[in-house]
Amino acid sequence: MPPAWLNDNRAHWGIENGLHLRLDVSRYEDKSRLRSGPAAKLHGLFTRMANSLFAHWRSCQPNPQYKTTTDFTTFMAADHDRRAIFTLTAASPSFAKAS
Numbered sequence: 001m002p003p004a005w006l007n008d009n010r011a012h013w014g015i016e017n018g019l020h021l022r023l024d025v026s027r028y029e030d031k032s033r034l035r036s037g038p039a040a041k042l043h044g045l046f047t048r049m050a051n052s053l054f055a056h057w058r059s060c061q062p063n064p065q066y067k068t069t070t071d072f073t074t075f076m077a078a079d080h081d082r083r084a085i086f087t088l089t090a091a092s093p094s095f096a097k098a099s
Helices: 002-017 017-025 038-057 068-091
Strands: none
Touching: 017 038, 038 068
């Protein structure tokens, strides 16, 4: 029984150390009051999409290892959310280098 428990425990933390950690820390998923139903699914969809956009944006930046989701949020919110709106409405969004 202990080896099976150990494998399950390691598998759980593998999830926590991957994308789930990013959702918890950057997107406050665990603090969300949404727990079930369509709203929770929609929230999950948008947070995962935002993380995918962040990963792409970060890869386009000089010194990407120093870029955080806070930097991405600030970049997207600049000029009255102009970049965010453009990204959502563009057929193929691209990200300029952040200054």
